[in-house]
Amino acid sequence: MNGPHDLGGQMGFGPVAPETDEPVFHAGWEKRALGVTLATGAFGAWTIDESRHARECLPPAIYYSASYYEIWIRALETLLERHGFVSADELQAGHKLWPGVTPKRVLHESDVAAVLARGAPCNRELDASPRFRPGDRVHTINEHPEGHTRLPRYARDKIGTIEAVRDGFVFPDTNAHGKGEDPQHVYTVCFESRELWGQGADPALTVSIDAWESYLEPA
Amino acid sequence: MTHEHHDHDHHHDNELDPFAARVKALETILTEKGLIDPAAIDTIVETYETKVGPRNGARVVAKAWADPEFAEWLERDATAAIASLGYMGRQGEHMQAVFNTEDTHNLIVCTLCSCYPWTVLGVPPVWYKAPPYRSQAVINPRGVLAEFGLILPEETRIRVWDSTAELRYMVVPMRPVETDGLSEEELAKLVTRDAMIGTGLPLRPGSLGPGALWPADDTGAAS
Numbered sequence: 001m002n003g004p005h006d007l008g009g010q011m012g013f014g015p016v017a018p019e020t021d022e023p024v025f026h027a028g029w030e031k032r033a034l035g036v037t038l039a040t041g042a043f044g045a046w047t048i049d050e051s052r053h054a055r056e057c058l059p060p061a062i063y064y065s066a067s068y069y070e071i072w073i074r075a076l077e078t079l080l081e082r083h084g085f086v087s088a089d090e091l092q093a094g095h096k097l098w099p100g101v102t103p104k105r106v107l108h109e110s111d112v113a114a115v116l117a118r119g120a121p122c123n124r125e126l127d128a129s130p131r132f133r134p135g136d137r138v139h140t141i142n143e144h145p146e147g148h149t150r151l152p153r154y155a156r157d158k159i160g161t162i163e164a165v166r167d168g169f170v171f172p173d174t175n176a177h178g179k180g181e182d183p184q185h186v187y188t189v190c191f192e193s194r195e196l197w198g199q200g201a202d203p204a205l206t207v208s209i210d211a212w213e214s215y216l217e218p219a
Numbered sequence: 220m221t222h223e224h225h226d227h228d229h230h231h232d233n234e235l236d237p238f239a240a241r242v243k244a245l246e247t248i249l250t251e252k253g254l255i256d257p258a259a260i261d262t263i264v265e266t267y268e269t270k271v272g273p274r275n276g277a278r279v280v281a282k283a284w285a286d287p288e289f290a291e292w293l294e295r296d297a298t299a300a301i302a303s304l305g306y307m308g309r310q311g312e313h314m315q316a317v318f319n320t321e322d323t324h325n326l327i328v329c330t331l332c333s334c335y336p337w338t339v340l341g342v343p344p345v346w347y348k349a350p351p352y353r354s355q356a357v358i359n360p361r362g363v364l365a366e367f368g369l370i371l372p373e374e375t376r377i378r379v380w381d382s383t384a385e386l387r388y389m390v391v392p393m394r395p396v397e398t399d400g401l402s403e404e405e406l407a408k409l410v411t412r413d414a415m416i417g418t419g420l421p422l423r424p425g426s427l428g429p430g431a432l433w434p435a436d437d438t439g440a441a442s
Contacts, residue, residue: 008330008331013354013355016352016355016366017346017366018418032242032243032260034342036249039259064350068345070238073241073245076245080249095247106256107256117307117308117309123312150383151383152330152331202359204374205360207357208380209381209383
């Protein structure tokens with residue numbers, strides 16, 4: 001979707017303002033927000049793609065005024081409600097009111113180290129050969145789906161060059177919506193700066209994205 | 220509850236913060252339902268405060284500087300090379316190391332969300348996840364680098380890697396001059412987090428003061 005998250009090339013947000021000696025967390029609640037987000041992710045009830053889409057569906061005015069942990073928590077409330085684990089009246093009350101759905105897994109303390117060390121690889125074996133090879137010129141599609149996609153707006157309808165052919169990876173555009181993993185090859189695609197940003201662009205800049213095969217056509 | 224307290228004074232962290240109450244409500248509901256184990260939350264937090272952070276990445280870079288065979292492996296199969304040092308898992312399942320050269324400086328961003336190589340760098344800094352960096356890194360990287368005090372020669376090519384899929388990138392900066400004879404451990408102290416994102420360069424020998432690189436509470440991180 002053309003949501004507030006798709007930030008590449010936008011202007012007017014002000015300085016980056018790096019923080020000297022930045023702490024890992026800025027508040028106690030951020031620690032809990034991280035932990036709760038990871039622990040509920042371990043239910044296996046939603047995918048990382050669905051959770052990303054829940055974040056980017058936040059209204060732009062909220063998305064741009066929220067810290068990143070706020071974005072996570074707002075989206076997490078949506079996911080927990082959507083999947084029946086928590087209800088709106090419970091969020092209001094701050095306590096359990098109903099039994100709710102039982103998840104496939106609950107993350108116990110003794111399993112944390114192993115679960116974090118395992119991660120969740122999302123590469124998949126593919127029978128199909130890659131459609132493109134390194135050096136091929138490709139044209140990114142010009143589509144504006146209402147659902148989740150990982151092709152940023154600044155890189156749509158652009159000509160680029162395949163730099164690397166990656167594994168097959170779960171396709172976020174379907175997986176975010178419960179429509180299956182539909183794994184496809186991913187390619188690292190390089191764009192010259194003027195293709196993306198016009199004649200005023202820094203001539204010594206190259207930008208790459210990682211693009212699923214269905215984002216690409218031969219140029 | 221003691222876990223609501225923390226070590227840093229900051230204006231976001233007080234009892235009036237509506238998000239502190241909101242997260243506590245969520246944790247309470249989930250705990251009452253038996254859906255989360257509060258001790259698991261503690262362990263997750265402790266992991267990213269003390270075990271998984273940029274010290275991991277610094278060791279990877281230092282080894283690559285010291286050991287050409289490791290550097291070659293890191294370039295060819297970063298996931299496996301990094302795992303050989305014990306760093307693997309969440310948000311580092313598919314790693315690629317990108318090497319700075321005399322001609323090209325690499326910079327990592329995620330314009331669409333906050334993708335970041337957690338296994339080697341830990342949780343991302345606030346600025347990495349915020350709109351100013353995400354919007355500007357792909358269109359005006361030199362302006363962004365200048366904010367970090369990094370001015371590159373005009374002719375130095377800048378390669379920006381937008382992490383739009385599940386590959387996670389780390390930058391391997393060039394080894395600083397006058398570091399012959401330093402051990403891997405000494406070299407690792409020169410490798411800052413920002414040098415591995417591309418918003419900085421490694422420190423030079425002699426610029427190190429006590430606690431210059433890591434917060435005091437991170438010095439006990441296990442290898």
